[in-house]
Structures are given as structure tokens and as C-alpha cells.
Amino acid sequence: MSQALRLILGDQLSPRIAALRDVDRSSDTILLAEVNAEATYVRHHKKKIAFVFAAMRAFAARLETDGFRVRYVKLDDPQNSGSLRGEVERALREGDFDEIVITEPGEHRLAIDMAEWEAAFGVPLEIREDSRFICSHAAFRSWAQGRKQLRMEFFYREMRQATSLLMDEREPAGGRWNFDAENRKPAKPDLFMPRPPRFEPDNETEAVLTLVADRFSEHFGDLTPFWFGVTHDHAEIALQHFLSAALPRFGDYQDAMLTDEPFLYHSVISMYLNVGLLDARDICRRAEEEYRQGRAPLNAVEGFIRQILGWREYVRGIYWLRGPHYVESNALQAKRALPWFYWSAETDMACMKAALQQTKSEAYTHHIQRLMVTGNFALLAGIDPYQVHEWYLAVYADAYEWVEAPNTIGMSQFADDGLLASKPYAASGAYINRMSDHCKGCIYDVKAKQGARACPFNYLYWDFLVRNRAKLSNNPRVAPMYRTLDGMSDERRAEISQDATTFLETL
Numbered sequence: 001m002s003q004a005l006r007l008i009l010g011d012q013l014s015p016r017i018a019a020l021r022d023v024d025r026s027s028d029t030i031l032l033a034e035v036n037a038e039a040t041y042v043r044h045h046k047k048k049i050a051f052v053f054a055a056m057r058a059f060a061a062r063l064e065t066d067g068f069r070v071r072y073v074k075l076d077d078p079q080n081s082g083s084l085r086g087e088v089e090r091a092l093r094e095g096d097f098d099e100i101v102i103t104e105p106g107e108h109r110l111a112i113d114m115a116e117w118e119a120a121f122g123v124p125l126e127i128r129e130d131s132r133f134i135c136s137h138a139a140f141r142s143w144a145q146g147r148k149q150l151r152m153e154f155f156y157r158e159m160r161q162a163t164s165l166l167m168d169e170r171e172p173a174g175g176r177w178n179f180d181a182e183n184r185k186p187a188k189p190d191l192f193m194p195r196p197p198r199f200e201p202d203n204e205t206e207a208v209l210t211l212v213a214d215r216f217s218e219h220f221g222d223l224t225p226f227w228f229g230v231t232h233d234h235a236e237i238a239l240q241h242f243l244s245a246a247l248p249r250f251g252d253y254q255d256a257m258l259t260d261e262p263f264l265y266h267s268v269i270s271m272y273l274n275v276g277l278l279d280a281r282d283i284c285r286r287a288e289e290e291y292r293q294g295r296a297p298l299n300a301v302e303g304f305i306r307q308i309l310g311w312r313e314y315v316r317g318i319y320w321l322r323g324p325h326y327v328e329s330n331a332l333q334a335k336r337a338l339p340w341f342y343w344s345a346e347t348d349m350a351c352m353k354a355a356l357q358q359t360k361s362e363a364y365t366h367h368i369q370r371l372m373v374t375g376n377f378a379l380l381a382g383i384d385p386y387q388v389h390e391w392y393l394a395v396y397a398d399a400y401e402w403v404e405a406p407n408t409i410g411m412s413q414f415a416d417d418g419l420l421a422s423k424p425y426a427a428s429g430a431y432i433n434r435m436s437d438h439c440k441g442c443i444y445d446v447k448a449k450q451g452a453r454a455c456p457f458n459y460l461y462w463d464f465l466v467r468n469r470a471k472l473s474n475n476p477r478v479a480p481m482y483r484t485l486d487g488m489s490d491e492r493r494a495e496i497s498q499d500a501t502t503f504l505e506t507l
């Protein structure tokens with residue numbers, strides 16, 4: 001009888017994962033391995049490592065309860081070879097397998113390594129497509145083929161039609177594809193805040209926390225309090241809480257920021273979804289049901305579904321389409337080193353401090369904090385996009401390269417020359433002031449344009465446009481800003497350059 005070794009990665013914890021299709025309980029072995037190589041390819045946030053290990057252990061226990069044969073390798077197993085390749089090799093040596101079955105990984109780094117395994121081990125290797133994604137590689141390639149621009153909005157409309165999500169016959173529900181124009185309200189601190197459910201660590205999770213504290217003490221981030229769910233049941237509670245308590249206002253306050261409310265009306269499910277504790281199709285269908293049952297308005301439900309059916313599927317398509325060198329893109333030739341305060345959170349800029357402190361304590365910030373605060377600052381300051389990419393990959397509990405890299409390199413840093421974004425997401429302090437309560441507690445003056453007290457985002461914004469004129473001035477969406485810049489006096493332009501130089505030298 002043939003015996004298969006089925007490898008499940010730390011972000012593939014779904015009972016319906018492709019590698020488990022046709023699994024034979026009596027002969028096959030399912031391998032999960034906590035390995036140093038995966039915990040350190042960037043210095044992941046301690047909470048992220050603890051989350052992945054604890055969720056892996058919980059999933060392995062569930063598989064065992066369901067009668068599967070599981071080979072689970074803990075990080076502190078004395079025999080642990082330290083890498084996935086090493087653990088597969090060791091399992092093959094110690095067992096009698098005539099086949100390896102895996103689901104494609106979420107990163108070029110591992111995909112390149114795994115493609116060599118069949119030859120290296122002399123055992124047939126089957127690599128299955130990851131069917132958790134709604135858009136297959138072939139479907140994305142065929143959508144992208146022959147298009148000059150790969151805009152998310154058009155991809156998203158086709159996904160709506162292909163899945164029938166939020167469709168009334170052949171028309172989009174409510175007569176429009178996109179309700180974003182209604183989704184830009186600043187939040188007030190006195191609003192009811194739904195806040196995500198917090199879960200007490202069980203004994204196994206406590207053991208993981210001890211292990212991570214011991215082995216990864218040098219890594220970034222606060223390990224405790226650890227409140228993430230680690231099972232499918234926990235993730236389901238978090239999703240249900242979001243659907244009933246937060247989704248109705250998700251649209252309205254999607255872009256808002258408040259210093260003391262890290263989560264606002266966001267779902268805080270990306271870490272669960274990305275490791276397989278939740279399913280993208282299921283989430284979208286259930287969000288639609290909230291609208292159909294009259295429990296959530298269309299602007300909220302459409303905005304939410306667009307993030308998952310649109311953005312999430314789209315960035316994954318781009319990642320695999322553009323290949324392993326995409327992360328090295330640097331269209332704006334930005335060379336400055338990542339400032340140390342990205343790790344320490346020691347900065348006087350109140351908006352940056354809030355986002356960075358929250359990153360350190362929660363391994364989470366919401367999209368606008370990532371894009372318009374930490375990402376915007378790195379863009380304006382001309383930070384090397386590869387260093388920005390490594391930072392985002394390390395610090396968030398939901399970060400895997402297939403989703404992080406296009407968001408950072410493309411959407412946030414414009415390093416792919418506009419493949420993803422039709423214009424750079426660059427903004428002065430006025431945007432942050434409009435969407436948040438940060439500026440009133442800041443030592444900088446958001447209204448001041450010049451001098452030591454002026455908000456750094458203000459002069460950095462114009463200096464960014466000056467530095468990147470050759471690349472950006474012909475972009476029709478940026479051209480109006482160049483007209484404003486060109487209307488400024490020489491003296492004003494000199495002040496901008498002086499303020500920016502003085503500030504950037506302090507980084």
C-alpha cells in the first residue's frame with residue numbers, strides 16, 4: 001500500500017487544505033514542523049511566532065482527534081534539523097514513504113526550495129495549487145494577459161461576476177460596484193467600540209509562550225498579553241463578533257484613526273484568515289448575508305467584501321505574476337536606511353508613535369495606519385523599499401510575503417513604478433489630521449508649513465515631489481500638485497528643501 005508524507009505549513013492550517021484531499025488515515029502521515037528557519041527568515045514579532053506555533057499545535061491535536069496519523073516536530077525537539085527541508089528529509093529517512101504531497105507555499109523562497117525536493121530526496125513530490133484562494137493562478141494570468149494596466153477595480157468587478165457575490169442578476173447590488181466615496185468619515189472617541197474578542201491561552205499556548213520568550217527574546221515586539229485565538233473555533237467567534245458588532249460601521253470608519261482605539265470597526269481577522277483558521281469564500285458569503293438580511297448597510301458590506309474578494313486576491317495574483325525579483329523593485333531609487341524608531345517607537349511624531357507602539361504591542365495596525373502613516377512616512381523620507389518590506393514582513397501577525405510584498409512594494413512605496421497604484425499614496429499632515437485625533441497631542445504643528453515646529457509630513461511631502469519630479473510629474477493624478485509646486489516662490493521652495501534636509505539628517 002502506498003504511503004504518503006503530507007506536509008502542512010504553519011499558514012496552511014485548514015482541514016480542507018489541498019494536501020489533505022484524498023488523505024488515507026490508515027497509511028499516510030501528516031507532518032507539521034516548528035523550525036528555526038521559518039521563525040527567523042525575518043525576525044518575526046514574538047506574538048506572530050507564538051500565534052503560528054500555538055495554532056499549528058492546536059491543528060495537529062485536532063487532526064489526531066479526528067484519527068489522522070500526525071508527525072509533529074516541536075522547535076525544542078533535540079532532533080529538530082531547523083528547516084522544513086531538513087524535517088522532510090528526516091521523516092523520509094525514519095519512515096517508509098513513497099510519495100510527498102504538499103500545498104504550494106505562499107512565498108517564492110520556499111517554492112524555489114521545494115521544487116528541488118523530488119530530485120534531492122529521490123521520492124515523487126506532488127505540489128498542489130492552494131485552493132483556499134478564490135482566483136486560481138490560471139484565472140489571474142488570463143485576466144492580466146494583454147492588459148496595459150492591472151487595476152484592482154476591474155479585477156474586482158470580474159470576481160464579483162464570477163462568484164455572484166453582491167450581484168442582483170447581472171447588475172451589482174445597489175447599482176454600483178464601489179461605495180468607497182461614502183467610506184471616509186473620521187471617528188469620534190466616544191463612539192461605541194466593538195473591540196475584538198480576546199482569548200485566554202490554554203496550557204499548550206502557555207508552553208509556546210515560554211518557548212518563544214526563551215528562544216526569540218531578541219526579536220521585536222511584546223509577547224504578552226497574548227490574546228489571539230489559536231483554533232478554528234476561536235477564529236469563528238472573532239468573525240461572528242465582527243459581523244454582528246462591527247461590520248455595520250466598517251464602511252463609514254474604514255479610514256479613521258484614533259490614538260486609543262487600535263481596532264475601531266476593523267475585523268482583525270487577517271491573521272486567522274492567512275493561516276487557514278478562516279475561509280475567504282465563507283467570510284464573503286456571510287458578510288453578504290448580513291446585507292441581504294438588512295443587518296448591515298451596503299456601503300459597509302461592499303467595502304468589506306472588496307478587501308477580501310478584490311484586494312486580497314488581486315495582490316496575491318500580482319505577487320505570483322511578477323516573480324521573485326518583484327521585492328527588489330525600487331522605481332524611485334530610494335536609498336535611505338530604515339530609521340531605528342520603526343523598531344523602538346521613539347519618535348516625537350504622535351501619529352507615528354501611536355502606530356509603532358501599537359505594532360510593537362499588538363503585531364497589528366489597520367490598513368490606513370500601515371498605508372498613510374508608517375508607509376507614507378517611509379515613502380516621503382525616501383527609505384529603501386526592500387528594508388521597508390522586511391520590516392512589514394516581520395512585525396505584523398498577518399504578514400506573509402504573497403500579501404505583504406505587493407502592499408508594501410507596490411501600493412505603499414510605489415517601488416513597482418505604478419503597477420499596483422495609479423499614483424503614490426503620499427500625503428501631508430492635513431490628511432492625517434482629517435482622519436485622526438493624533439495631531440492635537442503632537443509636539444509638531446500640523447498647520448505649520450515651515451520651521452522646526454512644522455509637521456514633518458508637510459515639508460517632506462513637497463520635498464518628495466521635488467526629488468521625484470522626473471518620475472512623477474507626467475502622472476495625470478499627480479500633475480496638479482506639480483502645478484501648485486511650480487506656483488510657489490523660489491524662496492518657499494528653498495525653505496522646503498532646507499527643512500526636509502535638516503529633518504532627514506536627524507534620522
Ligand code: FAD
Pocket residue numbers: 265266267268269270271273274304307308311312313315365366367368370371375392393396398399400403404405407408411412
Ligand atoms: P479589515 O480592514 O477588517 O479588512 C478585512 C480583510 O480584508 C483583512 O482581514 C484582509 O484579509 C483583507 N484585506 C484588506 N486590505 C487588504 C489589502 N490591501 N491586501 C490584502 N488583503 C486585504 N494584509 C495582510 O493580510 N498581510 C500583510 O502582511 C499586509 N501587509 C500590508 C502592508 C502594507 C504596507 C499595507 C498598506 C497593507 C498591508 N496589508 C496586509 C493589508 C491590510 O492592511 C491588512 O489586511 C489589514 O490591516 C488587516 O486588518 P483587518 O483584518 O482588521 O482588516
Ligand code: DLZ
Pocket residue numbers: 008009010011012033034035036038039040044048049052084105106107110400401
Ligand atoms: C511564519 C511561520 C513561522 C514563524 N514558523 C513556521 C514554522 O515553524 N513551520 C512552518 O511550517 N511554518 C512556519 N511559518 C509559516 C511559513 O513561514 C510560511 O508557510 C511561509 O512563509 C510561506 O507562506
Ligand code: SF4
Pocket residue numbers: 348349350351352428429430432433438439440442443444445446455456457
Ligand atoms: Fe503626525 Fe504631523 Fe499630526 Fe504630528 S502633526 S501627529 S507628525 S501628522
